[in-house]
Amino acid sequence: MIDAENLTRKFDNLTAVDNLTLHIDEGEVFGFLGPNGAGKTTTVRMLCCLIGKTSGTAKVGGYEIGNAADIQKIRKIIGLLPENVGLYEDMSAYKNLDFYGKIYKLTETQRRERIERFLRMLGLWEKQDQPAGSFSKGMKQKLAIARALIHDPKVLFLDEPTANLDPEASKTVRDFILELKKEKHTIFLNTHLLDEAERICDRVGILKTKLLAVDTPERLRQSLWGTKTVIQLESVNDAVVAAVKKLGSWQTEVTGNKLIVSVSNPEHHIPDIVDAVGKAGGRVQSVTQITPTLEDVYLKLVRS
Amino acid sequence: MDLQNVWTIASKDLGIFLKKKSILYSTILFPLIAAIGLPLVVEFAGQAVGGIPATALPGVIDAFLFFFIIGAASLPVGIASYSLVGEKVEKSLEPLLSTPMTDGEILLGKSIAAFLLPLLAIYAGATIFAAFIDAITRGQLGYFYFPNASMAVILFVVVPLVCLLSVEVLILVSARANDVRAAQQFGGVLVFPFVVIYVAGEIGIINLNTTNLLLISAAILAIDILLFFLSRGTFQREEILTKWK
Numbered sequence: 001m002i003d004a005e006n007l008t009r010k011f012d013n014l015t016a017v018d019n020l021t022l023h024i025d026e027g028e029v030f031g032f033l034g035p036n037g038a039g040k041t042t043t044v045r046m047l048c049c050l051i052g053k054t055s056g057t058a059k060v061g062g063y064e065i066g067n068a069a070d071i072q073k074i075r076k077i078i079g080l081l082p083e084n085v086g087l088y089e090d091m092s093a094y095k096n097l098d099f100y101g102k103i104y105k106l107t108e109t110q111r112r113e114r115i116e117r118f119l120r121m122l123g124l125w126e127k128q129d130q131p132a133g134s135f136s137k138g139m140k141q142k143l144a145i146a147r148a149l150i151h152d153p154k155v156l157f158l159d160e161p162t163a164n165l166d167p168e169a170s171k172t173v174r175d176f177i178l179e180l181k182k183e184k185h186t187i188f189l190n191t192h193l194l195d196e197a198e199r200i201c202d203r204v205g206i207l208k209t210k211l212l213a214v215d216t217p218e219r220l221r222q223s224l225w226g227t228k229t230v231i232q233l234e235s236v237n238d239a240v241v242a243a244v245k246k247l248g249s250w251q252t253e254v255t256g257n258k259l260i261v262s263v264s265n266p267e268h269h270i271p272d273i274v275d276a277v278g279k280a281g282g283r284v285q286s287v288t289q290i291t292p293t294l295e296d297v298y299l300k301l302v303r304s
Numbered sequence: 305m306d307l308q309n310v311w312t313i314a315s316k317d318l319g320i321f322l323k324k325k326s327i328l329y330s331t332i333l334f335p336l337i338a339a340i341g342l343p344l345v346v347e348f349a350g351q352a353v354g355g356i357p358a359t360a361l362p363g364v365i366d367a368f369l370f371f372f373i374i375g376a377a378s379l380p381v382g383i384a385s386y387s388l389v390g391e392k393v394e395k396s397l398e399p400l401l402s403t404p405m406t407d408g409e410i411l412l413g414k415s416i417a418a419f420l421l422p423l424l425a426i427y428a429g430a431t432i433f434a435a436f437i438d439a440i441t442r443g444q445l446g447y448f449y450f451p452n453a454s455m456a457v458i459l460f461v462v463v464p465l466v467c468l469l470s471v472e473v474l475i476l477v478s479a480r481a482n483d484v485r486a487a488q489q490f491g492g493v494l495v496f497p498f499v500v501i502y503v504a505g506e507i508g509i510i511n512l513n514t515t516n517l518l519l520i521s522a523a524i525l526a527i528d529i530l531l532f533f534l535s536r537g538t539f540q541r542e543e544i545l546t547k548w549k
Contacts, residue, residue: 011546045545048402049402049541050398050401050402050541050542050545051541051542072404072406075402075403075404076404078402079402080399080402081399082395082398082399082402084395084398085395085399086394086396086397086398087396088316088320088394088396089394090320090323090324091316091319095319099312099316100399100403102312103309103403103404103405104403104404105308144399147399148399
C-alpha cells in the first residue's frame with residue numbers, strides 16, 4: 001500500500017528525511033517511532049502530497065507522490081490526522097464532519113450515515129450540535145479521527161494521535177485505532193509512545209532522519225540481545241561460570257550473586273544450565289528471564 | 305476548477321463569519337453609519353445659512369459616496385484576516401490541504417467569502433444611503449439624484465475591485481502575520497491611498513467624476529491582476545506548511 005524508495009527531503013542545508021526505504025502492506029498498522037525532529041511529520045507530509053520530495057520515489061495505493069497526475073488520486077484515498085487536530089472550533093461536531101464529507105463528494109445520505117456511525121462509535125453523538133471548541137482535548141482528537149475517516153480512506157495517517165491526552169482519552173483513541181485495524185484499514189501511525197506502538201502496531205520503524213530499523217516489535221526486541229536468564233545464586237564462583245560456558249558459547253556476565261546468561265532458546269537450555277550450576281557447587285535460589293523492551297531497542301538505536 | 309468545491313469552502317467560511325459577532329458587527333456598522341449619518345449631514349449641515357445650496361449638493365453627495373469605496377477597502381480586512389490567518393492560527397489548514405481540493409479552489413472559496421459579505425453590506429448601506437438622499441434632496445433638486453452613472457460606477461466597478469484588492473493584500477499579509485490583529489493592522493494601511501484620493505478630491509486636486517473614477521478603476525484592476533498572481537504564488541500547500549510563519 002505504501003512503498004518508499006530512497007525518499008529524501010531537504011530543507012536548504014538540513015536533511016529532514018534521508019534515503020527512506022519502506023514497504024507497508026495493505027491492512028497493516030505501521031508505527032513510525034523517532035524523537036522530535038526525526039522526520040516523522042515530514043515523511044507523512046510527503047506521503048500525503050502536502051510537501052514535495054527532494055529525491056527518491058514513493059507510492060501510496062499504487063499512485064506516485066510528486067507525479068502531478070497522481071496527486072489528486074492519492075489525496076482521495078488517504079485520511080490525515082495531523083499533529084494539531086485543526087477543527088473548526090465555531091462549528092458543531094456534526095458540521096465539521098459534514099464539511100469534509102462535502103469535500104469528498106459524499107451524498108447527503110452517505111454523510112448523514114457515516115457521521116452518525118462515527119459519532120456514535122466515539123461517544124460523541126449526543127454532542128453533535130455542540131461547537132467543537134467546547135470539547136475536551138480527547139473529544140477533539142476523536143472528532144478529528146472521525147474527520148480523517150469520513151470518506152473511508154484506504155490509508156490513514158495518524159500523527160501523534162494520543163499526544164497530550166489523559167490516560168482515559170488515550171485508551172479510547174487506542175481502542176478506536178484497534179477497531180479500525182479490524183476493518184483492514186492501512187494505518188501509518190507516528191508516535192513516540194513506545195508502549196502504544198507495541199500494543200497497536202504490526203510493525204514499527206525507528207527513524208532518526210534515516211530509518212534505523214524496521215520490523216515487528218517482537219523481532220526488534222529479540223534483535224537486541226534475545227532473552228537474558230538471570231540465575232540468582234547463594235554465591236558465584238569461577239567454577240560455576242566455567243561450567244555454564246562449557247555448555248555453549250553464550251554471553252555471560254556476573255553481577256553480585258547473579259549470573260546472567262544470554263540464551264536464544266531459554267526453555268530448551270535453562271534445565272541444563274541449572275543442572276551444570278548445581279554440579280559445579282552452585283546453589284540456585286531463583287531463575288528469572290528478562291526480555292528487552294521496545295524502549296531498550298529504541299534508546300539503543302537512537303543514541304547510537 | 306471545481307466550483308462546487310469553491311462554494312463548499314465559501315459557504316463554510318460565511319457560516320463561521322455569521323457566527324462571529326465581532327466580524328458581523330464590524331461589517332454592518334460602517335455601511336450603516338454611512339447610510340444614515342451621511343444623509344443627516346446633508347440634511348442638517350449649514351442650517352444657520354439655509355443649508356447646502358442646491359448647486360453644491362451633487363458635489364457633496366458624490367464625495368460622500370466615496371465613503372463606500374473606503375468601506376470596500378477596510379471591511380474585507382477583518383474578514384479575510386480571520387479567514388486566512390485565523391485558520392492558520394487554529395491549525396485547521398493542514399487537514400484541509402490534505403484533501404483533494406486544489407490550492408486554487410481553496411483560495412478562491414476563501415476569497416469569495418471574504419469578498420461577498422462586505423460587498424453585500426456595502427450594497428445594502430449604499431441603497432439605504434441613496435434612498436435617504438433622494439428623500440432629503442428631492443425637494444431642493446427637483447429630481448431624484450440617485451440612481452445615477454456615478455453611483456453605478458462606484459458600486460458596480462470601483463467597490464468590487466477595491467474589495468478584491470483588499471482580499472488579495474490580506475492573502476499576502478497572511479503568509480507573514482502570526483495573529484489576526486496583526487494582519488488586520490497591516491491590512492488597515494490599505495485604506496490610506498483611498499483616503500488620500502478622497503482628500504485630493506475634496507481640496508480640488510483631482511475631480512472624482514465618472515471618467516476619473518473609471519481611470520482609477522483601471523489602475524486598481526491592474527493591481528488586482530498583479531496581486532492575483534502574487535497571491536496564487538503565496539497560497540500553495542508547500543509554502544503554507546513550510547514557509548508561512
